[in-house]
Amino acid sequence: MSTEPSAYHRRVAEEKRAAILKAATGLFLASGYDGTSLAKIAEVAGVSKATLFKQFPTKGALFDAIVTESWQVEDSGGPEPSVEDLKTGLTTIGHRYVELLTRPGMTALFRIVIAELPRFPELGEAQFSQGKMPYFESVSRYLAAAHSAGSAKVDAPDLAATQFLGMISNFVFWPTLLLPDWAPGQSAIEQAVDEAVRTMSARYGI
Known part of the structure; x- marks a missing residue:
């Protein structure tokens, strides 16, 4: 049985x-x-x-489970980021990152961590090691793969991943922690992603 x-x-x-x-x-x-x-x-x-x-x-x-699920990237059924075409691949990653950051509850989760951090530093560790870091590493691996494929010259993929994700999150996400009414329109978000991709392509593209 x-x-x-x-x-x-x-x-x-x-x-x-x-x-x-x-x-x-x-x-x-x-x-x-x-x-x-x-x-x-x-x-x-x-x-x-x-x-x-x-x-x-x-x-x-x-x-820990809340953090892990909040950072889980769902399979949208769309194409995987192209390592042969840096601009196209980064555009895919950029829009998926926006979807992740604007998920219901993501801002609330960060507020919990920030509010409780002085008494419970392990919450910050969980947010970093089980949420943000695995996602960051996936972007770093993509950039390393693009370097290997010859579509980019990225000698420091961790630094490049920090630059790319930072350009997007600094507009889309971080203001929401201090400005409850921060809600940029879709066109503004698309422009932020496009400018981040253009900057990365100019710096690392071949």
Whole structure:
């Protein structure tokens, strides 16, 4: 007899996990990390404490999961960034980065980390090591691959990745932490990505 969970049970488990993550994010933002208990998260999520503890034995593990999922790049079904054409590849990456930064909850997640950082520095570590860093490394690997393919000359891919992502996030994302009404239009965002790509192409393109 198979011990593997059925498709139904897997779907139910995924739904409960999603409800827990949503409830936790909302409570962390409203009451702070320290002011939110796992018992309250279970109550708001509509699950038993046993169910929550089974998936997330500690509050730290739950926060780690929130960070990891927030930075997860979904497969849009579109083409992979081209390493043969630097401008086209960076354009693809740039627009996907915008989609990531403008996801509902991304600004709220950073606000939680910033507010709680003095008492819980491990939250900043989680945000950096499990969220931002893996994404940054994927862009650095792309630039290294473009260098190997001969479409770019990038001797320091980490530095180049920092430059590219910074040009986009400094316009699209970081102002939202201080300016709640910051919401540039689609044309302004597209221009920001295009200018970042042009700058990178001028500096590193062959």
